[in-house]
Structure formats: C-alpha cells, structure tokens
Amino acid sequence: MIKIENLEFTYGDNFNLKINNLLIKSGERVSIIGPNGSGKSTLIKIISKLISNYQGKISIKGKYLNKYTNKELSRYLAVVPQEFNTIFNYDVESIISTARLPYSKRFSFFENYEDRNIIEKSLQYADLENMKNKIFSNLSGGEKQRVMIARAFAQEADILLLDEFTSHLDPGHTDLLMKLVEEFSDSMNKTVISIFHDINLASIFSKRIIVMKNGRVFKDGSPKEVITKGVIKEAYDFEGHIIDHPVKHVPQILF
Numbered sequence: 001m002i003k004i005e006n007l008e009f010t011y012g013d014n015f016n017l018k019i020n021n022l023l024i025k026s027g028e029r030v031s032i033i034g035p036n037g038s039g040k041s042t043l044i045k046i047i048s049k050l051i052s053n054y055q056g057k058i059s060i061k062g063k064y065l066n067k068y069t070n071k072e073l074s075r076y077l078a079v080v081p082q083e084f085n086t087i088f089n090y091d092v093e094s095i096i097s098t099a100r101l102p103y104s105k106r107f108s109f110f111e112n113y114e115d116r117n118i119i120e121k122s123l124q125y126a127d128l129e130n131m132k133n134k135i136f137s138n139l140s141g142g143e144k145q146r147v148m149i150a151r152a153f154a155q156e157a158d159i160l161l162l163d164e165f166t167s168h169l170d171p172g173h174t175d176l177l178m179k180l181v182e183e184f185s186d187s188m189n190k191t192v193i194s195i196f197h198d199i200n201l202a203s204i205f206s207k208r209i210i211v212m213k214n215g216r217v218f219k220d221g222s223p224k225e226v227i228t229k230g231v232i233k234e235a236y237d238f239e240g241h242i243i244d245h246p247v248k249h250v251p252q253i254l255f
C-alpha cells in the first residue's frame with residue numbers, strides 16, 4: 001500500500017504539487033492522466049525517491065519512504081522512467097541483469113539460477129530474445145522501452161511505476177506489453193501506477209484513473225466516472241466525443 005498525506009513540493013516559483021490524501025492499495029492498477037505539466041512525472045519521481053525535498057508523509061508498506069535505503073526500496077519498487085539515461089552503453093541482457101542487484105550480497109553480484117531464470121523470462125516476455133546481445137544505445141525508442149520494462153519485470157518488485165511505458169511502442173507491442181503488465185499485476189497481485197497521455201489506453205488498462213491538473217488531483221475514480229465530456233473539457237480544455245468500447249465497455253474518446 002502507498003499512502004500519501006499532506007504532500008507538498010515546489011519547483012522554485014514555477015510549480016506547486018499538493019496532494020492531501022492519496023491511498024493506493026496493494027494489487028491496484030492505477031492510471032494517472034492529465035495535461036502537460038500537471039505534475040504526473042513529479043509525483044512518480046517523489047514516490048520513487050528521485051525527489052526527496054518534499055513536505056508531508058509518504059509510506060510504502062507501512063514504512064516511511066525516507067526510512068528506506070535505495071537498495072531496500074528497489075526490492076519493492078521498479079520504475080520505468082519517461083527518458084532513459086544514455087549511460088546505458090551495455091548490451092540488452094546486461095542491462096536487464098542489473099535488475100537483480102538489489103538481491104545481491106554486499107560487494108558482489110554472482111548471478112544464481114533464480115536470477116538467470118527471471119532474466120531469461122523477462123527477455124522472452126518483452127519479445128527481446130533476438131536482440132539480447134545488442135547495445136542499448138543503438139536500439140530504437142520502442143526497443144529501449146521494452147528493455148526497460150523487461151528490466152522492471154526482472155526486478156520482481158511489488159510496485160511498478162511506469163511513466164508512459166507505451167509512448168514509443170507500435171500497436172502490436174503496445175498490446176503485448178499492456179497485456180503483460182495486466183497479467184503481471186493480476187496474477188501476482190502487483191501494484192501498478194502508470195502515467196498515460198493516451199486516455200483510451202488508460203481507460204482499458206485500469207479500473208481507477210487519477211486525473212492531475214495544476215499539481216492537484218482533479219478527479220479520481222473509475223474510467224466511467226472520469227472519462228466524461230465534462231471532466232475532459234475541464235482538465236484538458238478539449239471537447240472530445242465519448243463512446244463506449246464495443247468489447248471492453250469502457251469509455252473511449254474520439255477527436
């Protein structure tokens with residue numbers, strides 16, 4: 001469970017994030033949507049301890065975030081950021097194997113049978129077996145995104161934080177990875193918090209959607225409660241046409 005109480009964070013005079021109360025239960029799959037600059041990535045960065053000079057309290061599994069060491073937190077939390085660091089000049093398999101570091105003994109990392117098994121499975125899940133020896137920096141945007149998701153799987157954390165994990169993916173890989181993440185959360189009771197710009201994917205992906213606006217939670221509810229003409233107009237200043245998904249029966253928005 002992730003519990004946020006009286007959170008406040010400011011980037012200079014530019015931006016103020018304020019969330020009084022937010023609870024995300026274990027095993028929940030939650031999407032965060034909202035216009036550019038509304039604070040979605042900032043919130044993910046705070047939860048993943050990339051930003052720590054905030055006010056208020058955040059706890060994960062009943063323990064305050066600031067009490068976790070980074071290594072300890074990595075066993076609970078895996079992050080797929082929006083931008084990938086270009087220092088990753090290793091091959092795909094080596095990058096995925098770094099996900100096992102939180103489980104290593106002090107000063108050493110010797111891959112054991114369990115590590116190998118999960119690395120192989122993660123490569124397979126993300127359709128990366130045929131490019132495991134390729135150098136990360138030479139991959140396309142979508143291939144890099146798949147590597148980062150495979151790495152997050154290999155980390156075996158209970159909570160997955162995804163910042164637009166489908167943004168570079170083609171429809172086939174979007175479908176594949178959405179289903180994989182869904183299965184991953186449903187079958188193993190993993191908590192998934194995912195930022196989406198694509199409202200339709202968010203609506204299909206999760207039973208709960210949080211809409212951010214100007215650093216605040218503007219709306220929090222089911223796709224049917226959130227994806228309405230009124231909420232979308234107020235959040236995005238955009239007049240969309242809402243239809244029902246013919247198979248999934250969740251709201252979808254048309255331009």
Ligand SMILES: Nc1ncnc2c1ncn2[C@@H]1O[C@H](COP(=O)(O)OP(=O)(O)OP(=O)(O)O)[C@@H](O)[C@H]1O
Pocket residue numbers: 011012014015034035036037038039040041042043
């Ligand atoms: N390092 C920084 N220093 C100062 N301001 C920042 C910094 N990073 C982000 N901001 C500002 O904070 C605000 C929120 O940014 P954030 O990246 O959280 O928004 P977002 O909702 O994720 O946006 P997008 O949908 O465009 O990715 C923006 O106005 C942004 O310009």
